Amino acid sequence: MTSRGSRTALVVGSGDPADSLGVGLVAAGWSLLRLGDGPIDDDTVAAAFPTLEHLDLVVHARYPALCRWRRELTDLTTKQWHAACDEPLEAGIRLARGAYGPLRAAGGTMVYVVPLMASAGGDGFAPFAGAAEGLRVFAKSLAKTWGEAGIRVHAITLDPSAFLAPDDAAGMAEANSLHDPPLGRVPDVADEVSPVVDALTTDAFAALTGASLVVDGGLWMPG
Amino acid sequence: MTADNRLDRLLEDQVAIVTGAGQGVGEGIAAAMAQAGARVVIAARRSANGEPAAQAIRDRGGQALFCRCDVTRRDDIDAAVAFSLQHWGRLDAMVHNAVSPPGPPRPIQEVDDETIASQIATSTTATFHCAQAAFGELRANGGTLVVLTSPAGIEGSGHLPLYGAVKGAQRGLLKSLAREWGPHGVRVNAIAPVASTPAMDAATEVNPTLEARLVGRTPLGRIGDPTADIGPVAVFLASGLARHMTGQTLAVDGGRYLGL
Numbered sequence: 001m002t003s004r005g006s007r008t009a010l011v012v013g014s015g016d017p018a019d020s021l022g023v024g025l026v027a028a029g030w031s032l033l034r035l036g037d038g039p040i041d042d043d044t045v046a047a048a049f050p051t052l053e054h055l056d057l058v059v060h061a062r063y064p065a066l067c068r069w070r071r072e073l074t075d076l077t078t079k080q081w082h083a084a085c086d087e088p089l090e091a092g093i094r095l096a097r098g099a100y101g102p103l104r105a106a107g108g109t110m111v112y113v114v115p116l117m118a119s120a121g122g123d124g125f126a127p128f129a130g131a132a133e134g135l136r137v138f139a140k141s142l143a144k145t146w147g148e149a150g151i152r153v154h155a156i157t158l159d160p161s162a163f164l165a166p167d168d169a170a171g172m173a174e175a176n177s178l179h180d181p182p183l184g185r186v187p188d189v190a191d192e193v194s195p196v197v198d199a200l201t202t203d204a205f206a207a208l209t210g211a212s213l214v215v216d217g218g219l220w221m222p223g
Numbered sequence: 224m225t226a227d228n229r230l231d232r233l234l235e236d237q238v239a240i241v242t243g244a245g246q247g248v249g250e251g252i253a254a255a256m257a258q259a260g261a262r263v264v265i266a267a268r269r270s271a272n273g274e275p276a277a278q279a280i281r282d283r284g285g286q287a288l289f290c291r292c293d294v295t296r297r298d299d300i301d302a303a304v305a306f307s308l309q310h311w312g313r314l315d316a317m318v319h320n321a322v323s324p325p326g327p328p329r330p331i332q333e334v335d336d337e338t339i340a341s342q343i344a345t346s347t348t349a350t351f352h353c354a355q356a357a358f359g360e361l362r363a364n365g366g367t368l369v370v371l372t373s374p375a376g377i378e379g380s381g382h383l384p385l386y387g388a389v390k391g392a393q394r395g396l397l398k399s400l401a402r403e404w405g406p407h408g409v410r411v412n413a414i415a416p417v418a419s420t421p422a423m424d425a426a427t428e429v430n431p432t433l434e435a436r437l438v439g440r441t442p443l444g445r446i447g448d449p450t451a452d453i454g455p456v457a458v459f460l461a462s463g464l465a466r467h468m469t470g471q472t473l474a475v476d477g478g479r480y481l482g483l
Contacts (some may be wrong), residue, residue, distance in 0.1 A: 042336075072403055073351065074358050078297060081351045086343050089392055093331065093339055093385065100332040121398025121470060130347050133395025138388035140379025145330045175402065210379065 006031075007201075008055055010048065012095060013037060013062035017113060017162040017189045021059055024194020030057070037064040040091035045098025054106030057201050058099045060092055060135065061113040063163060067131060070124040070168050085127030092135040096142055100151075107150035109201045112139045114155055115163045116220055119212075122160070122172055136212060143210030152209040154200055158193065159186045159216040173219070181217035224451045225283070226255040226458070233462045235260035238311045240303055242294050242353065243321030245272030247420030248371060251449020252318055252457040257285030259458045262311045266292035266303045268321070294321045294349035300356045307360075314360035316461040319353040320371040321345055324422055327429060328382035339385060346389035350396055358409070367410045369460050370397050372472060374415045374480040390415075394472055401470030410469040412460045417476035418447040442478035452477075 007030055011022045014036040026032050035048055040062070049055070066084040076084070096110065103110060117125050118132035136155040143153040161169035187193055193215050199205060214220055239256050243249035245267030253263045257280040265280075265287055267273030273289040280287035290306040292299045307314045323345040326338060354368055361368060375383060376390025394413060401411040417437070423446065427434045438445060447453055456475050459465055474480055 073400060074355055076351070076355070078348075078352070081348065085347055085351070085392070085396070089347065089388065090339055090343055093334075093388060094336075097332050097334065100330075117399060118395050119398075121395070121400075121402045123399065123402040126396050126399035126403065127351075129395035129399040130350075130392040131395070133398075134347070134388040134392030137376055137379050137391025137394075138384060141375075141381060141384030141387040142331065142379075144379060144381030145384060 007057070008033065009057035009059060010035065010055055010099070011059045011061070012040070013060065017158060017193070018059070018061040020189035021061060021113065021194050021197065024190040025059075025198065027190070028194065028198045030198075035062070037062055040094045042094070042098070045094060049098055049102050054108070055099065055102035056106045056108045057197070058095070058103060058108070058110045059113060059197060060095055060111070062091060062095075063088055063128065063131070067128040068164055072124055073126045076127070081127055085130045088131040089134045092131070093138060096138070100146070103146075103151045104149045110139070110142065110151065110153045111197055111200060112136060112155045114157055115160050116157055116216065117160060117172065119157060119222060120220065123175060139212070140210045147209055152200070152205070154209065155212045156193065156196065157212065157214040157216065158189070159219060161186055162189055181219050183217040186217050186219070187215055224448050226258050226450050226454045230255060230259040230455055230458050233259040233458055233464070237261045237315040237461065238264070238307055238313050239316040239318060239461060240264040240266050240307055240314060240357070241318040241320060242266045242292060242349070245269060245276050247422060248416055248418050248449045248453050249318075249320035250276045251418070251454045252320060253287065254280055254285075254450045255454020255458050256316070256461065257287050258283070259462070261316070261461070262286040264303060264307050265289045266321075268293045294319070294353070295344045297352045297356075300349070300352045304356045304360065313364060314357060315364045315366040316369065317353050317357035317361065317366070318369045318371070318457060318461075319350050321349065322371070324425075325383045325386040331384045334385050342385050342389045347392045347396065350393050354400060358404070361409045362404075362407045365408045367412070367461050368397070368400065369457055370411075370413045372413045372415050374417065374474060374476055377415060377472065377474070378480060378482065398470045405469055410465070412465070412468060412470070413472040414453065414456055414460070415472050415474045415476065416447055416453045417441070417479050418449050418453050420449060437479070440479060441476070445477060447475060447477060
C-alpha cells in the first residue's frame with residue numbers, strides 16, 4: 001500500500017475487526033484515531049471531532065460484546081435486545097451525524113464494516129444482524145445524500161469469523177456455505193481487508209459510492 | 224377498494240393480528256386477510272381509527288375486533304396476543320406494520336435524537352416484541368410472522384436515511400429469525416410496499432409533484448392500493464401457498480424498484 005502519512009482515519013469499535021483494520025491502516029501510513037465500544041452520543045462525538053480540521057476516513061466496526069453473543073431471540077430480555085441491536089444501530093447513526101462536518105472538509109470516505117449475517121441472517125444472532133443490516137443500508141442512504149458534499153460511503157461485508165468466537169463462526173460458516181472459500185482462505189483483516197478500505201479512499205474509486213462489497217474470499221456471492 | 228375474491232377462504236379458520244391496522248397499509252392488509260376468511264385483531268394505537276377499521280370489515284361480513292395497542296409498549300403487544308386467544312382461541316399470523324411517521328425528508332445531520340429513538344422503537348424494538356410475544360402460538364399452529372419493511376430498507380433512501388436504516392434492520396432481524404424458527408415450522412417474511420397511505424398523502428401535501436413523479440417512474444403506472452394490491456400479498460404469505468417460503472422480502476411496488 002502507498003504511504004499516506006498525512007491522512008487521518010478514525011476507526012470505531014473495540015476488538016476485532018476494528019483492531020486489525022487499525023493495524024492495517026497504520027501499516028499503510030494512516031494516522032489513526034480510535035473510539036471504542038463506549039457510548040456514541042453528542043458528547044463523545046463532539047469530543048472526538050472538534051479538534052480535527054478534517055477527517056479523511058471513518059471506519060465503523062463498533063459491535064459491543066452483547067451483539068456477538070449467540071442467543072435465540074425467544075431467550076432475550078428487552079434490555080439485552082436494546083444492548084445488542086438498538087444501541088449499536090443508534091450509535092452508528094449518531095456517528096455519521098457527528099462525522100459529517102470533518103468528512104465534508106476533507107472530501108472523505110466512510111465505511112461501515114458488517115458481518116455476513118447482516119445480509120444473510122444468522123441463527124442466534126438476530127439483534128446483531130438487525131443492527132448490522134440497518135447500518136449496511138444506512139451507508140447507501142448516506143451515499144445518496146452526501147455525494148454532493150464530496151463524501152463517499154460504502155459498506156464492507158466480512159465473514160463472521162472476523163467478529164465471532166471460533167465455535168460460533170464455524171457454525172455460521174456451516175449454515176451459510178456449501179463450499180470452501182474459492183480463494184482458499186478467509187481473508188486476513190489486517191493484511192487483506194484494510195487494503196480494500198484504503199483503496200476505497202483513493203482517486204481510483206472516485207466514481208464509486210454506496211457500494212456493498214463482500215470481502216470474504218468468495219464464500220458468499222450475493223445477487 | 225376490496226381485494227380479489229379469489230382470496231376467499233385462503234385463510235379460513237386462521238386468526239391474525241395486524242399492528243397499525245387503523246389506517247393505510249395495515250388497514251388494507253387487515254381487510255384483505257378478513258376477506259380471505261381470517262379473524263383479525265385490529266391492533267391500533269387509536270380507537271378513533273381502529274374501531275372504524277374493524278367495523279368496516281364487519282360491515283362487509285368479515286370478522287374483526289379492535290384492540291388498543293401502542294407497539295412501543297411491550298405490555299400492549301402481550302395484551303394483543305392475549306386478546307386474540309381470549310376471543311378466538313388462537314393466533315396464526317402476526318403482521319407487524321405499525322411504524323412511527325418518518326417525518327419530512329432531511330439529511331441525517333439534521334435528525335434529532337428523539338426522532339432516532341422513536342423510529343427504532345416502532346421498528347426494531349417493536350418487531351422483537353411482536354415476534355417474541357407471538358412465538359408460542361405461531362409455533363403451536365405452524366404460523367407466520369410478516370413484517371412490513373420498505374424498499375428504503377433495501378436500497379437506502381436519500382430523503383429518509385433514518386427510515387431506510389430501521390427498515391433495513393428489520394430485514395436483518397427477519398432473515399435471522401427465518402433461520403432460527405424454520406426448524407419450529409414458523410415462517411418469517413417481509414413485504415416492501417409502495418402504496419397510497421395517509422403518510423404518502425402527507426408527503427404529497429409537502430411536495431405536490433411527488434405522486435406524479437413516483438407514478439411516472441413506476442412501470443405499472445400507479446401507486447399501490449393497500450387493500451387490493453398489498454393485502455393479497457400478505458394473505459399469500461400467511462397462507463399455505465407460501466409454505467416453502469421464509470426469510471424473503473417481497474417488493475410490492477408496481478415495479479418501481481427493479482434493482483432490489
